[in-house]
Amino acid sequence: MRLALDAMGGDDAPRAMVDGAIDYANAFPANTVILVGREADVRTAMTRHGRAPANLVIEHAPDVIGMADSIDALKERPRSSILRCAEMLKQGAVDGMVLCGNTACSVVTAQLQLRRIPGVKRAGLLAPLPKPTGHTWVCDVGANNIGKPEHLVQFAEMTAAFLTAAMGRSNPKVGVLSNGEEDEKGIDLTHETLALLRKTDLNVVGQIEGHHIYTTDIDVVVCDGFVGNIVLKTSEGVENGLRKIIKEEITRGVWTKLGGLLVKPAFERVRRRVDWRFVGGSPLLGIDGVMIKGHGRSDKVAVFHALKQAAGCVEGGLIPSLRARFRQPVNAAATSGE
Amino acid sequence: MRLALDAMGGDDAPRAMVDGAIDYANAFPANTVILVGREADVRTAMTRHGRAPANLVIEHAPDVIGMADSIDALKERPRSSILRCAEMLKQGAVDGMVLCGNTACSVVTAQLQLRRIPGVKRAGLLAPLPKPTGHTWVCDVGANNIGKPEHLVQFAEMTAAFLTAAMGRSNPKVGVLSNGEEDEKGIDLTHETLALLRKTDLNVVGQIEGHHIYTTDIDVVVCDGFVGNIVLKTSEGVENGLRKIIKEEITRGVWTKLGGLLVKPAFERVRRRVDWRFVGGSPLLGIDGVMIKGHGRSDKVAVFHALKQAAGCVEGGLIPSLRARFRQPVNAAATSGE
Numbered sequence: 001m002r003l004a005l006d007a008m009g010g011d012d013a014p015r016a017m018v019d020g021a022i023d024y025a026n027a028f029p030a031n032t033v034i035l036v037g038r039e040a041d042v043r044t045a046m047t048r049h050g051r052a053p054a055n056l057v058i059e060h061a062p063d064v065i066g067m068a069d070s071i072d073a074l075k076e077r078p079r080s081s082i083l084r085c086a087e088m089l090k091q092g093a094v095d096g097m098v099l100c101g102n103t104a105c106s107v108v109t110a111q112l113q114l115r116r117i118p119g120v121k122r123a124g125l126l127a128p129l130p131k132p133t134g135h136t137w138v139c140d141v142g143a144n145n146i147g148k149p150e151h152l153v154q155f156a157e158m159t160a161a162f163l164t165a166a167m168g169r170s171n172p173k174v175g176v177l178s179n180g181e182e183d184e185k186g187i188d189l190t191h192e193t194l195a196l197l198r199k200t201d202l203n204v205v206g207q208i209e210g211h212h213i214y215t216t217d218i219d220v221v222v223c224d225g226f227v228g229n230i231v232l233k234t235s236e237g238v239e240n241g242l243r244k245i246i247k248e249e250i251t252r253g254v255w256t257k258l259g260g261l262l263v264k265p266a267f268e269r270v271r272r273r274v275d276w277r278f279v280g281g282s283p284l285l286g287i288d289g290v291m292i293k294g295h296g297r298s299d300k301v302a303v304f305h306a307l308k309q310a311a312g313c314v315e316g317g318l319i320p321s322l323r324a325r326f327r328q329p330v331n332a333a334a335t336s337g338e
Numbered sequence: 339m340r341l342a343l344d345a346m347g348g349d350d351a352p353r354a355m356v357d358g359a360i361d362y363a364n365a366f367p368a369n370t371v372i373l374v375g376r377e378a379d380v381r382t383a384m385t386r387h388g389r390a391p392a393n394l395v396i397e398h399a400p401d402v403i404g405m406a407d408s409i410d411a412l413k414e415r416p417r418s419s420i421l422r423c424a425e426m427l428k429q430g431a432v433d434g435m436v437l438c439g440n441t442a443c444s445v446v447t448a449q450l451q452l453r454r455i456p457g458v459k460r461a462g463l464l465a466p467l468p469k470p471t472g473h474t475w476v477c478d479v480g481a482n483n484i485g486k487p488e489h490l491v492q493f494a495e496m497t498a499a500f501l502t503a504a505m506g507r508s509n510p511k512v513g514v515l516s517n518g519e520e521d522e523k524g525i526d527l528t529h530e531t532l533a534l535l536r537k538t539d540l541n542v543v544g545q546i547e548g549h550h551i552y553t554t555d556i557d558v559v560v561c562d563g564f565v566g567n568i569v570l571k572t573s574e575g576v577e578n579g580l581r582k583i584i585k586e587e588i589t590r591g592v593w594t595k596l597g598g599l600l601v602k603p604a605f606e607r608v609r610r611r612v613d614w615r616f617v618g619g620s621p622l623l624g625i626d627g628v629m630i631k632g633h634g635r636s637d638k639v640a641v642f643h644a645l646k647q648a649a650g651c652v653e654g655g656l657i658p659s660l661r662a663r664f665r666q667p668v669n670a671a672a673t674s675g676e
Contacts, residue, residue, distance in 0.1 A: 070520075070522060071522075130579070130583075131579045132579055132582045132583050132586065145524075145525050146525065177568060178564075178568075179480060179563070179564050179567035179568060180567075184408060184409075187484065187564055209567075210567070210568045210569070210573070210575055211571045211572065211574045211575030211578065212575065213575055214576055214578060214579035215575055223568075225517070226516075226517050226565075227565060229518075229548070230516075230517060230547070230548045230561075230565060230569060231548070231568060231569075231572050232548065233547045233548030233549045234548030234551060234552075234576075235548070235572060236549045237549030237550065237551055237552030238552055238572075238573045238576040238577060238580075239576060239580060240552060240553055241468070241469045241470055241553060242576075242580060242612065244470045245468075245470050245608050245611055245612065246604070246605070246608050248470065249605070249607040249608050249611075250601055250604045252607070253603070253604070255600050256600060256603060256604040258600055259596075259597040259598070259599070259600025259601035259602075259604070260601055260604075261597070262593050262594060262597025262598075262600065263588055263594050263601055265593075266584070266590065266591070266594040266597070267584070267587070269587040269590070270580075270584050273587075274580065274583065
């Protein structure tokens with residue numbers, strides 16, 4: 001299997017990308033990682049490691065899209081590493097790609113180059129949110145601003161297919177994010193989405209509330225990209241705020257400081273359990289190819305797991321299963337005369 | 339000052355209501371609390387305390403609206419404690435009210451009885467979200483499902499007035515909740531809200547993201563009630579999930595368990611800092627009277643602080659300041675002939 005990695009995207013690129021790619025290449029010698037970016041910069045980052053693994057190759061792309069660039073940068077710098085990754089995936093030169101840079105430019109490029117799987121109306125970004133029993137997968141967290149009921153239904157179908165293909169979880173429980181569980185709660189979007197979902201073969205729970213993401217056994221939550229993005233970032237904010245408050249209070253006294261030293265291994269396990277870096281990134285579901293959008297703050301651990309996640313999608317046959325799911329029935333009228 | 343408290347609303351009513359009211363009445367002997375509800379039930383809950391304080395009185399209301407009842411219950415049971423509270427406030431028999439029961443029935447009754455302050459287009463529920471440096475106040479968290487730009491602008495104006503009147507905080511920083519800070523991010527609602535906000539005298543920061551609620555010095559965040567409700571409940575969920583994970587990991591080993599005992603006072607301080615019960619409830623801003631919507635899960639501590647919050651709004655002159663803020667200029671055409 002061959003995976004393309006945008007070596008220039010992310011806050012700590014190319015170093016974090018190169019480091020993560022080397023760790024992945026060493027751990028999975030049967031797979032090849034193609035580092036896409038400015039060859040000189042990538043080589044410089046690689047020299048720190050001595051001899052690079054044989055299953056790590058460089059694909060030169062002279063242009064770089066920065067984290068803060070607007071969509072216009074795609075026109076101004078047409079030979080970017082983002083575009084090169086997408087082209088290679090489109091041409092079949094790689095089986096999947098991982099992009100940790102500018103989200104808007106990555107998502108737009110992927111959609112333009114790879115197009116959507118026939119029958120898919122909108123691509124959706126999927127994110128895992130950590131809870132005591134594992135993760136709840138939320139789609140869309142920002143590929144789109146608004147969503148229609150038929151889009152949210154497809155987000156649910158695609159996420160279920162992803163969980164089955166890449167995570168081995170069958171028949172996941174699906175909820176529609178709303179402001180209440182009762183039928184009279186919600187808005188037109190949630191009601192219409194639920195009505196359509198109940199006509200599918202999915203395991204539909206109903207409308208769910210924000211806290212249910214973290215406190216129930218629901219696997220899949222669908223919402224529009226504006227709301228999903230706010231949920232994702234609010235969650236990050238609560239965790240960061242709470243961690244800061246805990247640290248302040250533990251370091252306030254001598255005994256609690258001592259206790260803090262003793263509980264340190266427990267807190268490291270907590271961090272491990274809620275750490276997005278160990279899960280991977282956000283698959284962009286619905287485009288005709290495996291793409292993982294990694295976090296801009298990805299370090300080598302995150303890059304390693306994003307590559308692993310991409311490989312899981314390829315091995316699990318995510319794209320063939322999505323193609324089969326959304327294949328339109330042959331037009332009955334057109335064939336009825338035969 | 340006289341405050342009405344719905345004695346029958348909340349998961350643990352009337353007991354929690356009576357207990358909180360007695361604590362408040364003892365702490366603030368100059369103020370009177372009127373417990374509104376089924377007299378026999380309220381008296382039973384009071385007997386556990388021996389002699390009730392003189393500044394605690396009962397107002398009988400025979401009907402009870404349950405936590406899970408739909409809006410229809412208001413028609414079916416017209417002599418409810420919720421309605422009686424609102425009537426007393428409307429008639430001037432009390433200066434403010436605290437309702438911890440059914441949110442939809444409480445909000446609808448308050449709006450129907452008290453009407454909105456002239457010039458206010460929509461009432462909004464305001465909620466404090468805890469962060470390391472204090473609280474960020476978010477409006478609307480569920481009085482409405484959808485919001486128009488002019489509603490969100492008024493939510494910001496009302497929240498700023500509340501912070502000044504009840505919390506003594508002047509010139510608060512205001513942000514519009516969105517999926518990015520940059521101008522090209524956001525949706526029509528956030529762009530139009532921001533454009534209108536910038537024409538006011540408020541201290542407007544711009545579009546903000548979910549994590550900024552918890553990690554910046556922004557005081558006021560506005561959004562529509564659907565999104566705000568999801569943000570509020572997602573935050574609760576993250577906190578509960580994280581607390582559970584921390585507990586699991588600390589109790590996993592002997593040394594971390596010992597450390598857990600030592601850090602217990604620190605965790606109690608953490609809990610105190612993020613605990614909604616010590617802040618009060620959610621003021622329903624925009625109606626012509628002081629109303630605090632308490633959490634359904636309110637215990638006596640939460641009820642005590644909700645009453646204190648209501649008193650703070652009355653003492654700070656919240657309603658007069660809102661009336662002044664939204665007073666329409668006298669129609670120039672109608673008076674120009676004089």
